[in-house]
Amino acid sequence: MKSQGWNVRIFKREQRSLFGEILDWMLTPLLLLWPISLALTWLVAQGLANKPFDRALVYNVQALAQQVRLGPDKKIDFSLPQPASELLRADETDLVYYQVRGAAGEHLSGERDLPAPPADQDKGSSYEVHIRDDEMRGLEVRVAYTWIRLDAKNQPPALVQVAETREKRSVLAAEIIKGVMLPQFALLPLAVLLVWLALVRGIKPLSELEERIRERKPDDLSPLDDKAVPMEVAPLVVSVNELLERLKDSIVTQKRFLADAAHQLKTPLAGLRMQADLAQRSGSSEEDLKKSLQQIGRASVQATHTVNQLLSLARAEGGGTHVAQQSCDMVLLSSEVLQDCLPRAMDKGLDLGYEGVDSGTLGAQVQGNATLLKEMLRNLVENAMLYTPSTSERQGVITVRVLVDPYSRALVMQVEDNGPGIPLPERDLVFQPFYRALGTNVDGSGLGLPIVKEIAQQHGATVSIDYAHHGPTPHGACFTLRFATS
Numbered sequence: 001m002k003s004q005g006w007n008v009r010i011f012k013r014e015q016r017s018l019f020g021e022i023l024d025w026m027l028t029p030l031l032l033l034w035p036i037s038l039a040l041t042w043l044v045a046q047g048l049a050n051k052p053f054d055r056a057l058v059y060n061v062q063a064l065a066q067q068v069r070l071g072p073d074k075k076i077d078f079s080l081p082q083p084a085s086e087l088l089r090a091d092e093t094d095l096v097y098y099q100v101r102g103a104a105g106e107h108l109s110g111e112r113d114l115p116a117p118p119a120d121q122d123k124g125s126s127y128e129v130h131i132r133d134d135e136m137r138g139l140e141v142r143v144a145y146t147w148i149r150l151d152a153k154n155q156p157p158a159l160v161q162v163a164e165t166r167e168k169r170s171v172l173a174a175e176i177i178k179g180v181m182l183p184q185f186a187l188l189p190l191a192v193l194l195v196w197l198a199l200v201r202g203i204k205p206l207s208e209l210e211e212r213i214r215e216r217k218p219d220d221l222s223p224l225d226d227k228a229v230p231m232e233v234a235p236l237v238v239s240v241n242e243l244l245e246r247l248k249d250s251i252v253t254q255k256r257f258l259a260d261a262a263h264q265l266k267t268p269l270a271g272l273r274m275q276a277d278l279a280q281r282s283g284s285s286e287e288d289l290k291k292s293l294q295q296i297g298r299a300s301v302q303a304t305h306t307v308n309q310l311l312s313l314a315r316a317e318g319g320g321t322h323v324a325q326q327s328c329d330m331v332l333l334s335s336e337v338l339q340d341c342l343p344r345a346m347d348k349g350l351d352l353g354y355e356g357v358d359s360g361t362l363g364a365q366v367q368g369n370a371t372l373l374k375e376m377l378r379n380l381v382e383n384a385m386l387y388t389p390s391t392s393e394r395q396g397v398i399t400v401r402v403l404v405d406p407y408s409r410a411l412v413m414q415v416e417d418n419g420p421g422i423p424l425p426e427r428d429l430v431f432q433p434f435y436r437a438l439g440t441n442v443d444g445s446g447l448g449l450p451i452v453k454e455i456a457q458q459h460g461a462t463v464s465i466d467y468a469h470h471g472p473t474p475h476g477a478c479f480t481l482r483f484a485t486s
């Protein structure tokens with residue numbers, strides 16, 4: 001027990017909060033999306049920042065390209081009339097470089113170390129301007145370049161390139177990112193707050209439901225209103241209502257049972273008191289006293305029997321959960337019960353016997369509780385003994401059978417007698433607590449068969465009642481227990 005307690009403590013599952021769960025599932029994606037949107041914004045901002053400055057760069061290349069001419073010797077010639085800085089619209093933030101190469105790739109003007117465009121690039125038509133990102137003197141640069149074909153004779157084209165460092169562009173991109181991101185910094189906490197508020201509002205009907213249940217009186221088992229809760233919670237309320245309904249039924253049954261049990265005990269106790277009063281009366285003869293004492297004895301036996309049967313039923317109802325299961329040989333159990341009952345059967349002149357398979361036969365075993373199974377059999381055999389008359393003309397015969405189906409290994413037990421039998425309309429009623437058929441003149445509490453049914457159910461068996469035969473009366477009773485095959 002102690003170690004179980006430890007287990008419970010160590011492996012106790014954390015109780016999860018619905019509120020926390022929804023909040024987690026909404027906020028985590030939201031927070032994950034944010035860096036993604038940051039990266040996307042950065043990419044877009046780069047593109048945007050390039051656009052206006054690229055246009056200026058293209059203009060510069062075009063202006064320089066105008067200065068490339070074909071000399072009188074049919075050689076490519078380049079001369080810059082104005083100062084380069086003027087033409088190249090240099091500014092104070094970025095450095096601008098240019099380069100002009102001749103048809104053979106020879107350097108004609110500008111920076112020598114400006115990298116050449118990728119060799120495999122399609123040169124396009126003359127004066128068509130291309131743009132690329134590159135590196136020069138350890139700095140990132142944006143380069144605009146064009147190839148110029150001045151004569152028709154397949155001479156390789158001249159190349160004009162203008163490069164500009166990226167400072168202005170970076171500043172503009174950073175500005176754009178800042179402009180987009182700053183409002184987001186303010187919006188994100190606001191979004192979290194709104195989600196929080198929406199959740200509080202969404203979960204409110206649950207708190208209201210809890211409040212309504214809490215406010216109920218302890219004996220109020222009326223159904224909860226499933227229209228007053230959101231659609232998603234309605235199935236939960238419906239199942240709680242079904243549970244309440246079952247609880248109500250079970251409470252009614254228990255109350256009825258208690259009233260019946262009290263009544264059942266009251267009768268012999270009242271008899272006891274009456275007989276004691278009678279015996280105490282002055283002038284009662286010795287004969288009367290003896291009679292009263294006999295009645296007192298009978299009433300106390302009856303009260304004790306009822307109490308014992310009540311205890312037995314309580315044991316049977318708790319048996320399924322509390323008592324360990326073991327393999328019980330039904331043939332052995334039957335013979336034990338028959339042996340216990342034999343003296344009383346002989347007193348009454350009854351023939352009590354057994355038919356069926358031998359002990360140890362495969363399939364004659366039931367997983368269960370031997371004490372309860374014996375209790376079940378004892379009740380059936382005792383009933384047969386009580387309700388079967390035995391006279392000199394017609395001896396009462398009671399047979400207990402244990403049969404095993406050779407194919408399915410299903411186990412069937414029968415207790416059969418040649419008494420009056422139980423007519424069809426009574427066969428369900430006799431399993432109800434305290435129900436007793438009239439006219440038997442036998443003392444009893446009406447709990448024997450409910451005990452049988454309870455124990456049978458706990459061992460996966462069904463009980464049915466039949467006539468022993470359909471010939472001339474008496475028909476005899478035959479109780480059949482069918483165990484489910486495992």
Ligand SMILES: Nc1ncnc2c1ncn2[C@@H]1O[C@H](COP(=O)(O)OP(=O)(O)OP(=O)(O)O)[C@@H](O)[C@H]1O
Nearest residue numbers: 383384387421430436437444445446447448449477
């Ligand atoms: N073998 C039987 N033959 C005819 N009637 C029977 C037989 N077994 C049970 N009955 C009828 O079923 C009723 C219910 O039986 P049950 O065993 O539940 O109660 P009881 O025998 O009256 O009381 P208890 O068994 O608690 O002492 C009995 O009153 C009896 O009328």
Ligand SMILES: [Mg+2]
Nearest residue numbers: 383444448449
């Ligand atoms: Mg009985």
